[in-house]
Amino acid sequence: MSDLITADLIDLDLHGADRHEATARLAGLLAAAGRVTDADGFLADVRAREEQMPTGIEGGIGIPHARSAHVTAPSLAFGRAPEGIDFGSEDGPADLVFLIAAPEGGGSEHMTILAKLARKLIHQDFKTALREAPEAEAAAALIQQSLT
Amino acid sequence: MKLVAVTSCPTGIAHTYMAAEALEQAAIAAGHEIQVETQGAAGAEALNPTDIAEADAVIFAADVDVRDKDRFAGKPLVSGPVKRGINNADAMVAEAVALAEAAPAAKPEAGSVAPMTAAAPKLGPGAKLRLWLMTGVSYMLPFVAAGGILIALAFLIGGAEINQVVYGGEFEGVTYEAIANPTDILAQAGFAGVLMYLGATAFSMLVPILAGYIAFGMADRMGIAPGVVGGLVAVAIGAGFLGGLVAGLLAGAVVMALKLIKPGQALQGIMRIVVIPLVGVFVVGFIMLVVVGQPIAAAQSWLTDWLAGLSGANAILLGLLLGAMMGFDLGGPVNKVAYLFGVGALASGDLTIMAAVMAAGMVPPLGLALASVVRPKLFTPGERQAGKAAWLLGASFITEGAIPFAAADPLRVIPSTMIGGAVAGAVSMAFEATLRAPHGGIWVIGLIGNWGGFLVALLAGTAATCLAVIALKTVARSETAAEADEHVLAI
Numbered sequence: 001m002s003d004l005i006t007a008d009l010i011d012l013d014l015h016g017a018d019r020h021e022a023t024a025r026l027a028g029l030l031a032a033a034g035r036v037t038d039a040d041g042f043l044a045d046v047r048a049r050e051e052q053m054p055t056g057i058e059g060g061i062g063i064p065h066a067r068s069a070h071v072t073a074p075s076l077a078f079g080r081a082p083e084g085i086d087f088g089s090e091d092g093p094a095d096l097v098f099l100i101a102a103p104e105g106g107g108s109e110h111m112t113i114l115a116k117l118a119r120k121l122i123h124q125d126f127k128t129a130l131r132e133a134p135e136a137e138a139a140a141a142l143i144q145q146s147l148t
Numbered sequence: 149m150k151l152v153a154v155t156s157c158p159t160g161i162a163h164t165y166m167a168a169e170a171l172e173q174a175a176i177a178a179g180h181e182i183q184v185e186t187q188g189a190a191g192a193e194a195l196n197p198t199d200i201a202e203a204d205a206v207i208f209a210a211d212v213d214v215r216d217k218d219r220f221a222g223k224p225l226v227s228g229p230v231k232r233g234i235n236n237a238d239a240m241v242a243e244a245v246a247l248a249e250a251a252p253a254a255k256p257e258a259g260s261v262a263p264m265t266a267a268a269p270k271l272g273p274g275a276k277l278r279l280w281l282m283t284g285v286s287y288m289l290p291f292v293a294a295g296g297i298l299i300a301l302a303f304l305i306g307g308a309e310i311n312q313v314v315y316g317g318e319f320e321g322v323t324y325e326a327i328a329n330p331t332d333i334l335a336q337a338g339f340a341g342v343l344m345y346l347g348a349t350a351f352s353m354l355v356p357i358l359a360g361y362i363a364f365g366m367a368d369r370m371g372i373a374p375g376v377v378g379g380l381v382a383v384a385i386g387a388g389f390l391g392g393l394v395a396g397l398l399a400g401a402v403v404m405a406l407k408l409i410k411p412g413q414a415l416q417g418i419m420r421i422v423v424i425p426l427v428g429v430f431v432v433g434f435i436m437l438v439v440v441g442q443p444i445a446a447a448q449s450w451l452t453d454w455l456a457g458l459s460g461a462n463a464i465l466l467g468l469l470l471g472a473m474m475g476f477d478l479g480g481p482v483n484k485v486a487y488l489f490g491v492g493a494l495a496s497g498d499l500t501i502m503a504a505v506m507a508a509g510m511v512p513p514l515g516l517a518l519a520s521v522v523r524p525k526l527f528t529p530g531e532r533q534a535g536k537a538a539w540l541l542g543a544s545f546i547t548e549g550a551i552p553f554a555a556a557d558p559l560r561v562i563p564s565t566m567i568g569g570a571v572a573g574a575v576s577m578a579f580e581a582t583l584r585a586p587h588g589g590i591w592v593i594g595l596i597g598n599w600g601g602f603l604v605a606l607l608a609g610t611a612a613t614c615l616a617v618i619a620l621k622t623v624a625r626s627e628t629a630a631e632a633d634e635h636v637l638a639i
Binding site for chain 2: 049052053055057058063065066067069100102104105111114115116118119120121122123
């Protein structure tokens with residue numbers, strides 16, 4: 001199984017006028033890495049989920065996500081947004097954005113890893129470490145370590 | 149204090165687990181024990197019944213219906229959307245503890261402490277109905293796939309007469325005795341006979357399972373018994389899958405109504421163990437047998453007479469009508485009348501009607517399978533899986549392969565299968581294709597006269613079904629259906 005995240009799926013200087021634009025940028029990283037076959041199709045799926053209920057979580061986190069037929073391998077793209085991007089959370093914009101891409105028929109093994117990641121996002125020390133990671137490689141290593 | 153919790157969310161890959169983690173952290177920080185069941189995409193590991201029994205309070209952080217809510221009946225309950233579990237886990241834990249302390253410990257069955265309703269999913273009636281139907285369909289699917297493929301294999305290995313060899317009847321002038329004792333099948337009808345028997349046995353459960361789990365979707369596990377029995381009666385009276393839908397919805401409604409009765413505490417145990425199953429099974433079975441069964445039998449004999457009166461009328465029109473009937477209830481009473489009309493014509497030497505009937509019966513699964521490939525977005529993942537098996541089932545003249553689609557969305561799928569069946573029936577008659585066997589699908593192509601015309605009829609009917617269902621699902625796709633689909637995806 002390939003790694004959930006690598007350095008080229010990380011943008012430590014994420015910008016975007018709104019959450020859709022920011023999400024599209026992260027989706028572009030997934031597409032460039034060949035983990036998403038059709039970025040537009042995938043974004044449509046993410047948007048459908050986002051419109052059900054915004055995915056912003058208190059504490060500056062946005063987790064746009066979808067299970068989509070356009071995803072080839074369970075993947076995570078991570079963006080750090082210094083100016084913050086509104087993900088619909090009541091306490092304000094998110095500065096840590098995790099775009100979770102799960103394949104449609106993903107086996108439970110994959111889903112278990114994503115579940116582990118989701119649990120990790122609750123922990124303050126994990127979020128702090130991500131906010132302080134000096135470069136993409138460090139952030140990728142941090143996330144990857146937390147899943148083992 | 150001991151707590152249990154259930155978390156769930158629409159997609160089941162993120163919020164479910166975040167809420168679980170947050171609740172665990174909050175409970176431990178406050179000095180309590182907690183077990184969390186995550187009903188997400190990684191599969192739910194059910195809570196240990198002992199933990200539930202010992203729990204002082206229950207927390208639901210859920211945006212979709214919590215499965216098997218019955219398990220927590222009578223416990224103090226705090227329920228809220230999944231985001232509350234993430235953002236305000238401390239508050240939820242504190243509320244649960246307060247409720248547990250307020251609840252009289254001596255009365256663990258006091259169901260009035262908190263209403264047993266999960267928060268959030270504000271589904272309209274249309275979306276709810278679809279959700280119930282999809283629940284039934286999702287449990288029925290394995291039976292369709294297993295039974296259909298076993299029967300198709302039986303035809304493939306044992307030849308088209310294998311059905312008559314096992315169950316008796318006439319095939320191409322040879323009369324077979326039914327094999328009375330199933331344990332003799334291997335010796336008398338060979339391996340193919342065993343496949344036929346097992347496939348037919350799996351198929352006999354389609355309607356009972358559909359009905360039972362529609363009722364389960366509506367009224368939790370108390371719904372299963374009345375639903376399954378109602379479904380068995382639907383099979384016995386030849387009401388087909390539409391009868392199964394009626395039985396399932398009826399059973400769910402009856403059990404939901406019975407659950408509203410709140411007897412004194414002494415009677416509560418009796419209510420669940422005896423009264424609801426007894427009354428539910430009786431009421432549903434009685435209505436299916438007496439109220440639903442009689443009109444169906446009457447309608448069938450009326451249709452049979454009507455068709456007999458049409459003999460000698462325009463052949464293409466007859467093919468059109470028979471085809472539409474084949475596609476209407478996919479193995480149900482109307483389909484049976486058309487099929488038996490074909491078999492009757494076969495016995496009296498008219499071979500064209502049988503060909504039209506078989507073409508029309510093959511088209512519904514084929515057309516829907518095609519549509520699920522052409523426009524996968526219009527179908528749920530379960531339906532797309534059903535589509536894969538439907539190719540083989542359609543090719544084998546197992547019309548039931550279309551039932552998973554039709555049961556989940558009858559108003560849009562049934563018109564499509566009727567149109568496709570009508571086209572196939574009419575075209576087959578127009579080419580004067582003939583068939584000497586009462587079934588067998590594409591595998592008896594050697595017994596088909598003017599097989600080119602027959603294939604054209606198949607293709608035309610398949611295309612017509614596919615186009616019609618795509619058009620109907622695209623144009624008439626309501627918000628509620630989309631909403632329900634989202635929830636089904638989460639299950």
